[in-house]
Amino acid sequence: MKILLVEDDKLIAQTLENILRDRHYVVDLASEGQLGWEFVETYNYDLILLDVMLPKLNGIEFCKRLRDAGNQTPVLLLTAQSSSNKKVMGLDAGADDYVVKPFEISELLARIRVLLRRRNSPTTPILQWGKLRLNSSIHEVTYDDRVLNITPKEYRLLELFIDNGDRVLTREIILDRLWAVEEAPNNNTVSAHIKDIRRKLKKAGANADFIETVYGVGYRLKPLSTLKGKRSKERGIKKEINTETQLRKQTREALTAVWQQFEKLHSDRLSILEKANLAWQKHSLEGQLLQQAQWAAHKLAGGLGIFGFNQGSSLAVEMEQLLKIQSDSDRDRARHFSELLFALKNSLKSNSQPLLTPVNQHRPVILAVDNQSQLVQQIMAEMSAVAMKFEMVTNPRATKKALVQANVDVIIWQFSLADETANTLNDFIDVINDRFPLPIILFTDNNNQDDRLKITRLTHPILLQRASIDNRAVKAIVKALQQARHKVAKVLVVDDDSQVLAAIDSLLDPLNIELTVLDNPLNFWRFIAEFKPDLLILDFAMPQLTGIELCQLVRNDPRWRELPILFLTIHNDLGTMQQILSAGANDCISKTLVQSELIPKIFNHLDRRQFYYSVNL
Incomplete structure (x- = not known):
């Protein structure tokens, strides 16, 4: 990310420049307003940090001129004036946010991250392209799970490539985005960095053309459609349709493998509910343990339902509702919670393997x-x-x-x-x-x-x-x-529960469907633009960005207004359904019945969108 810092206090400017560059931001520094304006007219920035009291052109006038010119780059004002009047003036001029000097560096960095997330709608700590994976929280790069020893500049270059998909980037674009003005590199600098990255990728097992040279234009990442390799979590590969018997066997085996893989996860969630039960019986269930118990019951309800444990899923739903209205003085509810927990554990003991609801997977x-x-x-x-x-x-x-x-x-x-x-x-x-x-x-x-x-x-x-x-x-x-x-259909599923995603992957894998699953909604916009799905499935309750919020954002985007959207939720009450449909969704799938509902509803909405043809004769 490239930031313009306009600050006339040399001590503050130098300190902020060092802090931001340590966090791998590219920073251009202007000591007065008019020079900052000249930078804006020449270069593109992701964010402008703007002092209010500046020589030649103050921050308020700078911001007004920026907005009048149609430039919507986020602006974060730095001001020593804490009066409400000055803050309002800055916001009315078009600034997005402000911090008051002296400020905490942690607060400033947090506000920067928020504004950058808005601009990029939104970012995520994990970026992936085939087997290449970038973790921005620790600035680590891996290829096929092998860690690459790369420089900060090489990291930013790979990040720029992934953010732009398979778009060709010219050397000029790369220089503009990754190098500050005073560094003044030349085109050979880009070529040298590309050469070093290719060498490190090749050593980790990548093909020599993982970063392609488009002669006479620039560079790009090799398109995902041409990358060969094992199916990753975020990119599905079409499978050939076998007989129904083979499909059922294949699906059952896959579900069993996923269930066994997440067995400890279920055990941990049950342990949380057991601790909550003991605390409730002692009239001491509160605070963090209460929140953890609500979360554990919610996740169990969804996870058990998708594996066919409908009775266990229904019990977990009821437990979650009791926890939401929990009261230490309510002995009847505490006793009922204990009974539900006992029934849930017995249900899982009597049914130790996931159940597969019969579904016809052949569709003439x-x-x-x-x-x-x-x-x-x-x-x-x-x-x-x-x-x-x-x-x-x-x-x-x-x-x-x-x-x-x-x-x-x-x-x-x-x-x-x-x-x-x-x-x-x-x-x-x-x-x-x-x-x-x-x-x-x-x-x-x-x-x-x-x-x-x-x-x-x-x-x-x-x-x-x-x-x-x-x-x-x-x-x-x-x-x-x-x-x-x-016809091959493309389905994008967004759910923060990795167990649910793995189970959906197993259910849809044998079908003629190309599937992408995401466990972080903050990665959504990059993947929907790249994948161009025929159907979107959203979890109702997700941290950071709820399914309702994401659905509303999709419906407000002209490119995706007609995209069918289904919701996954453990709640099927009228209020939840109204909320989902009001957000613009087409339908809702109960996680407690996901096996029996998922495939029929997916194909029902896909049929309406793409399986019907008008033959113009």
Whole structure:
């Protein structure tokens, strides 16, 4: 990060410059206001530290001129004047914050971090690109878990690369962002640093072109899509679809492995609840232990639910509610809490392995054709030519039977919309939703509004289309079926509980889904821009940035206003649901029922967004 410090007191200026550079900020120093203004006109900064009492151009006028010019760089005022009037003048001039001299360095650094987080919406202590990982809290760089011995400047250069993704950075951009004015380096300086970093990365096992040279332009990190390696927590890789039996076995084994991996975590959370129980019985449950117990019950409710321990999850939810209304004098609640804890431990003893809710993970496309037998015959012939597997059905019961077959790509239902009753169509929709919502393409030439409403009132996702039966049209229909069948969806999940993320990863891993999971919401904006998901799943309760706050931010961004958003929460009360929907979310998944709800709801919202195709004939 690059900071402009405008301060005429040499002692304060030198002290702040040294402190900021020790923390790896790049600092330009101006001793008076007019020189600071010239710096702003020439260079880009992430933050301006601005003294109020300056020669030639004071801080208030500097700030007004900055905002009048449309420059929105965050400004932190440094002032020896503590009166409310002076503070208000600074804020009215466009400053973002202020500190009063003499100030605590820790407070100043904290305010700097807050303003930088706002500007970058927001930053995170961990940055990652493939196997390269930067930990800004300790300024450590690792590649494939091997620590790299790098200089502060090399660290900032890698940070700049990761912040910009696979964007090409010119030498001029790099010099502007990482070197102060008085250092006056040249282009060869950048080349030398890149060479040293490549050497250190290669020694740790990276390819020589991990940092690519774009000849005549500059440098960039090798795009993630071209990096080969083991699937990391934050970047999913598409897996081939196997048979349903293999998928179920694979998912069960993966869930069991995750459960065993986090077994100690469950044990620690139970220990906290046991300590809270003893304290409550002695009328001494308060303070930090009470907060820890509420947190432990909340996390247990979500974690147990996602592994199929629904009874244990429900007990943990009830325990959390009791803890929120806890009172030392309430013996009945204390006794009930103790009973719930006993039942929870017994529940886990009797069910030591995670349970897998049966879910059909094979999703053929359903092609419904209204009273056009010639069109159906031509489609079948074209599908045979491209080796697509299909099943002809004549009623909802036959559709249900065909769905059991794991080797069917398309189910074709030939029907007459004018002749079908509402009950028959209801049966058809029930069969589909019984497994989970499936991609449906409906072709009809029926213009009768009453007949068309039979479909549109029953299920939102079904599309009504007109279709001709010439050869070109048939080929287009089959192509659309192939696309719908094999479309890869991208899902981004944000949850601070690593156990929940690991379990979701296991549940979705066998499906035709590219998954990215994040355990820190402060890393969200970089990953959504890079990953461009088709669906976003947010945890309701997260530290630093709640799911509600993140959802509101997404909805206020024109790029993501139409992105489907689902929430994960252990609470399913009306108030929570209203809060989620008011924030702009599409739906909510209870963590106590996540296995049975997750896949159906994901595909339901993905279908609406991308699995339905209009064939323009």
